[in-house]
Amino acid sequence: MMKKRVLVILVFALFSNAFSVMAQTNPEDIAMATDEYQDSFYESLKQKGIENYDKAIVSLEKCIKLKPNDAVAYFELGKNYLSLKDYGNAQSFFEKATQLDPKNKWYWLGIYDVSYETKNYPLAIETIQKIIPFDEEYKDDLISLYMISNQYDKALATINEMNDKFGKSEDRDRYKMQILSQGKYQNAEASNLIDQIKKNPKEESNYIDLISLYSKSNETDKALDVAKQLAKEIPTSEWAQVSLFKVYLDANQADKAINSMNIILASSKIDSKIKHRTLNEFLIYTNKNPQYAPALEKAIGYFDNDPNVDVAKEIGKFYHSKNQFENAIKYYEKDLSANSDTDRETNLLLLDAYTQAKQFEPLTKRAMMMIEVYPSQPQFYYFAGMGSNQLKQFKNAKTVLEMGLDYVVDDAKLEANFNFQLGEAYNGLGDAKKKEEYFLKANELLKKKK
Structure with a gap:
């Protein structure tokens, strides 16, 4: 969940030369004051390396007697007590290290490790906020902590901030989906996306996310308005065709409308609700302009594997309601041949249409x-x-x-x-x-x- 936290633990297991590339000085890479101190310190590292944490602690206590204000020795004591799962002592020694050297992020990360291991999330949040000034990417850890502690408002705000500054990430997208599944956060997200579109009108993903958000909350008209705005800014977008289709249809430019419709229906990006609405609008158009029935037949084929709606059946019902029984029969028969030939409702509708058509x-x-x-x-x-x-x-x-x-x-x-x-x-x-x-x-x- 928290990659940086794990990384820190692994990195500190190495000796001082491994930290030379770090932004701050490695606590284990500080010159030793005396030979006795140096011998005791290296003995502690050796014992810790073979998991003799008790012996490592004895050696570090000797170091502290020699240098009572040495932050590195207190930090190492904290690490050894953490390995022993003695969280109280571990936290005390990490805190002592931060008091002696508050500008060293590794010491704060020690406290963070303890708080995370003990599920003390308020302390973890407080500590990670002190680490962020050293490395802003630790805000991803903060997001995870907000999610664990159900602070979704703060998590969503931080996700949007990180996305804006560093670009989207898989983890953040997953968290955002989890938050937005609760409807009360959707208005805040819609406002955020609208702001993002104003800042960067050429970024397609923000339009798509906003269209998806409106579509999932059944605000289809708003989704189409966003698609219209997208068509103006990025005409090459597949989502732009949603708006262009309506424009072409209203202008009676059937060939262009059909081309846009086929792009929409073939797209893996466009929401199924938008696809169904597009088909329904073309169905109404075809009812008035029957010469385009072959294009409608092709369009229906895009829904052959749709698990949610029997499109051919619904078209049959449309024609049935218009007393166009020959057309209704054609689509009922198409639905039965493509799906279950024994579906009770469709068969009753078909039998009624047969009766009306004599x-x-x-x-x-x-x-x-x-x-x-x-x-x-x-x-x-x-x-x-x-x-x-x-x-x-x-x-x-x-x-x-x-x-x-x-x-x-x-x-x-x-x-x-x-x-x-x-x-x-x-x-x-x-x-x-x-x-x-x-x-x-x-x-x-x-x-x-x-």
Whole structure:
């Protein structure tokens, strides 16, 4: 989680020459005051290297007797006590080192290590803020601490500050997504992105993040406004096509609109909600300009693997609502062939469209097939019986309607329709008495419904 913290621990395990490249002097690289001090100090390093921390501590205590104000010896004592998980002593000696030399970041990092190991996050935050003046990149550690301690406001502000200064990072993006999943932070992030766009109108990622933010909160109109602004600043962007598509469509420049639409639908960057809205707008346009139906067919193909919406089915419903039953049938059949051929809702919609279009042969065939799949669903028996009557297959109509009537429960309208179709079947079979009997039942049920 905190790469710098781990790095510090590893680096300090090396001897002094490894620190020559550091911005500050390595505590272990300071010249020794006396031979006795030097011997004791190096003995402590040797014992620590073979994990004899108790013996290392004894040697360091000798060093402190010789040089009571030596920050390096106190720091080394802190490290040895930290290795022994004696956090109280470790913190005390690290603090003593910082008192003697407050401008050495390594001493503060010792306290940070203790606070992190003991999950004392308030102390960790306080300490890392003292380290940041030496190295601003430690703000990434501060962000992690804010996330651990659920201080999301401060984390988000620091993330935006670091992104602005050093560019985005994978860790910060992950944290930001976690924060923004809580809706109350989205307004603050939207304001930040708007400011970033004003500062740097040629940075595409800020537009995309803002569009995504609005899209996820179902503020599609705002998302389209941002796309329009993006189109003005960066016309080559895929997201810019979202705005250009609408401009072309409103100007009746169909070929340009279709080109923009295909770019939008093929893009892996553009949100699915925007894609669905684009397709819906083109569907409405195609309804008024049917010569562009082939382009609509191609557009639907982009959604073949969409797990969230059966696009062909929804288009079928659109045409169904417009009483364009031939078109509705085409898209219902397309949906059934691409997905589940036995989807109950789509089949019922298709059977109704067949009925309205007076396509009784495919109606009867599909309804009979669906009876095998859903043997207790009366609607399929009804459609099969009605279709058989229209095809003058009265015996088959009588049989299937009588079977299906047993499954009708608490649906007076459907029961009335069954009785009416049974009357038609008996009429076709030449039984006038039965015909009148079922017609009478149908009328009585319709009166009750009223």
